[in-house]
Amino acid sequence: MPNPLPPLAQQVILITGASSGIGAALAQSLATRYPGIRLVLAARTAVTLEQLATQYRQLGAEILVVPTDMAAPEQVQTLATTAIAHFGRVDSLVNNAGYGQMGPVELVPIAAAQHQFAVNVLGVVGLIQALIPTMRQQGGGRILNISSIAGRLAFPFGGLYSASKFALEGLSDTLRMELSPFNIQVSVIEPGPVQTNFFQVATQGVEQTIPDPQKTPYRAAFAQIETLEQRVGDRAWSSEQVVAVILKALTDPVPRPRYLAATGGRVLLFLMTKLLPTKMVDGFWQRFYGIDLVERDWKNRLGSLPRITVR
Template identity: 65%
Template sequence: MPQTSPLAGQVVLITGASAGIGAGLAQVLADRYIGVHLVLAARNVGKLAHVAEQCSKAGAEVITVPTDMAQIDQVQALAKTALDRFGRVDILVNNAGYGQMGPIELIPPEAVQRQLQVNVLGAIALIQALIPAMRDQGGGRIINVSSLAGKIAFPFGGLYSASKFALEAVSDSLRRELTPFNIRVSVIEPGPVSTEFFDVVDKEIDHTIVDPEHSPYRVAFKKLEDLEKQTSSRAWTSEQVAIVILKAMTDRNPRPRYVAATSGDFLLFMMTKVLPTSLVDKFWQRFYGIDLVAKDWQSRKKSAKLDP
């Protein structure tokens, strides 16, 4: 049953709202809160329109703003459109992002640049564009969707982790800088989520890694193909993560971080506070198949020497 508080009349801007967590959050807000105003942004115009239609049917006032977060001018235009339409933005949910997967050695510079543009620079630009309005209106909330990978760097996920580590650092600084203006900043750290994430990962590998079958990491690439199966039993739905984001939006005193993963707090504690780094390294090397690379590489070198 829709509620009239605490988000009634508030304006919520969600990036990456055409699918996954962003779409799930938009629908939860529309279903639960009467009078909420939604500004939905994403690149996929068709999917964005479908999400907006469903939210409108639930009673929310919705506008869509097609936006590529890698294009700073589009990000700034998104902020202006929201403010021109509603006169304020009460809650910003920086959710847009994707995972650039593969060995750092093999990812071309343009792919490195886009990873940081979308996940970090675009988010910063949107925050910068909205802070003055939030300050003038007496406060607001900024919620940045990070990942467990924002605390733990995995093999083949170094660039994704770099972007999320950066977003976490930005969030910590913002939280301390914006307290005088009643602007609260929180980070959401999901674990595996049942979204299109792994489909995007596969496409990115196909587009950016030249001939993975013949790379020094080929055996690890093979194991990466089964990563979704390995994590599916622990994956949350987009709606489950949306409920955690909702807590960050409505808690009277929002926490700096909300973990949205089964046993996520325990995992982070063990991996960052308890276990020695050497043991953590071996665990992740085995999980991602890096432990198989040395034997395969030596075998290939030996075979190449024997061939006439």
């Protein structure tokens, strides 16, 4: 029989993206519930991490802060080696760091697409690769990859983000099978809308990568994107609600491959992937994200162009 993991209170848990949102809420919850727990907190903002670490230490947790840019492979490797050197093991890894690059695929610069995959996929791969040998040697481990409903459903203007989360889902499925002989269990958490700074970061990303959206053929849809947070607000979960799902995944004796963290998520996935015709699903998302307005606007613009007569 494989060696069981220690109780959560005795584990070393590494959390990426720990300076805000779901990552910070998870660290807060673990430090509050399990005095003496050992946490490795990683994010780019060292100052914020240290401030949070001070709070968690006052709750009795032992904290190691490792500032890390998940898009930098050498920093990801340093994160793993530092955690192992300090605590001697890592029992559970929560790959939470990530962001959403929004915008029509046509207009997202290749450099921005590369960065999206560097953070959301390749950084995860590098960290898992670096930790597998230690988890195997210690008798097991648990890996939670924070994906998204967007890793099961694709939406207009979210193509690069969805592609990165689809990749993370496929990676997790493969790892779940490959690592089971070593008692390393892999699960995916799939949140829907969450009350974090996700939408603000996404909006900033659009502004940085698409300087003048009103001059693009997609101009009619950009106004819809700006109101997206307000339109999904009534269905958005708090970070603490998502943390409750993560804690279940960390403590289930036999963890499930996937944990949904979205209101009506099961019904939505069933409708969109099993029941409704693809054309109907496409039409729904096109209307929701304003692609129908793009079509109308484009036809109007074509109609206003002078006709060219070929003799």
